[in-house]
Amino acid sequence: MRRGGEIRKERRRGEREPGLLAQLRRPPGGRDARIMLLAQLLDRAGTGVWAAACVLYFTFVVGLDAGRLGILLGAAGVAGIAGSPLAGHLADRFPVRSLLIGAHLLRLVTLCLLLVVTDFALLLPVVAVTHLGDRAAKTLEMLFATRVAGERRATYQALSRSSANAGYALGAGLAAIGLAVGTRGAYHVLILANALSFLVAAVLVRRTREPRGRGLVAAPAAPAAPAAGAAPTEGPAAAAAGGPGPWRDRGYLRFVLLDIPMNLDDSILAIGIPLWLVSHTTAPHELIPAFLVVNTVLVVVLQLRVSAKVQGPRRAAGAVALYGLTTLLCCVLLAVSTGGGVWTASAALLAAAVLATAAELMRSVSSWELAVSLAPREARASYLGVAGMAQSVQKSAGPLLLTGAVMTAGPAGWLVLGAAVAGLSLVQRRAAVRRLDLLAGTPAPAPAAAA
DSSP: OHHHHHHHHHHHHHHTOOOHHHHHHSOTTHHHHHHHHHHHHHHHHHHHHHHHHHHHIIIIISOOOHHHHHHHHHHHHHHHHHHHHHHHHHHTTSOHHHHHHHHHHHHHHHHHHTTTOOOHHHHHHHHHHHHHHHHHHHHHHHHHHHHHHGGGHHHHHHHHHHHHHHHHHHHHHHHHHHHHHOSHHHHHHHHHHHHHHHHHHHHHHHTSOOOSOOOOOOOOSSOOOOOTTOOTTSSHHHHHTTOSOGGGOHHHHHHHHHHTGGGTHHHIIIIIHHHHHHHHOOSOGGGHHHHHHHHHHHHHHHHHHHHHHSOSHHHHHHHHHHHHHHHHHHHHHHHHTTSSOHHHHHHHHHHHHHHHHHHHHHHHHHHHHHHHHTSOGGGHHHHHHHHTHHHHHHHHHHHHHIIIIITTTTHHHHHHHHHHHHHHHHHHHHHHHHHHHHHHHOOOOOGGGGO
16 A cells, blocks of 8 residues: 555656746746846857858858868867866856856957958957857856756756757747848848847846855865875865865866767767768758757757756766767667668668767766766866866867768778767766765764864
8 A cells, every 4th residue: 555655646746747838937046047047048049040150151251261160160169178167267266147247248249359350360369269258158057057956956957958959949040041141241140149149148147146155165174184095185075175176186087088978969960960961871961950950859848857867966877878878879870871772861860860869868967967966065166167178178079080080980980989988988977976975975074173
């Protein structure tokens, strides 16, 4: 009877689980979280406008050739890598809310400069600073959510992902109108639309309240003596006690390094699958937009449900292994898509896009949850800044890996990539569980110090 009662209770709890719209109305963090989600939606809508138009703008309006365009976007990607640790470092010393407003206004200024700057030497720093501001803003949003949502940060992250993808889709749709016109003035309107989104986002962020816990690394008044044999310059305990911080915490740096290949789904979906379709399969080119549609719809609809299944750091560590398996299956489908006709190739590529999206759904929750949970509570700002570098590095190195090595090797390249990601995911899972055990076993400061 008791077992049956527990089952019925669980069923009723599942039936009462609020849906996406209800969660957006009452997100973890209340009013401030709701305002921030709206700001993110508008920010990403503007970013979607620019992402759809930037390559064509630099090519047909500014007149850059393919070589210079590659240098410009590559330099911007490298600059973006510095945005996350810089934001984390500053968040240890200044209010997150003020820093996020500053990041939005910085991007507003640099986007407006694009209206008048056409010289390549000047475009390099302008676009680089824009990307640095993008990455800094995303890290600050992450830190804001960690503080206002508390233990329900995974739910907030799911809502954030759904809002962001809806914003990207809206922005891409608006960009299509301007691209259809195709004049210099139309491109300038698209740039101004993106800049306006940053201005509105800054105004909305100003309406929020500064989240508690400014992120200062507080040194305890009476630190506990280290355990026998413990390394005093490494690990979460040392950082929490005012030690060297994330850059010398080898355990956390190992997590960040392994998290880079755990973000490859982004490059696989955006670059790998479309280029593979064009160069190695008989599938029609008209199928390429369907990949973005599949990804956007699935993320908006399923992110909240996936997040509900991956609550807590232990389940997040388990989701990393599932990420590796899903990515492996995606790569297998890409490898076999070259062996059939049009319908077989199309079905395999669409299924690969679905699997890449499934990997993204798990990664977006597990990577963020582990980045927070594996960091010392007192030093999360600087630690999360370092963790944010994983995605930035992948965005710079991932396309080069796919185009320069994987696709050059043909179907075997995809099989090797999938096997490598699956193997590294198991290493990441084991390392994360070990560090969680270390954090759980770290002794609290001894009360006898006051005696």
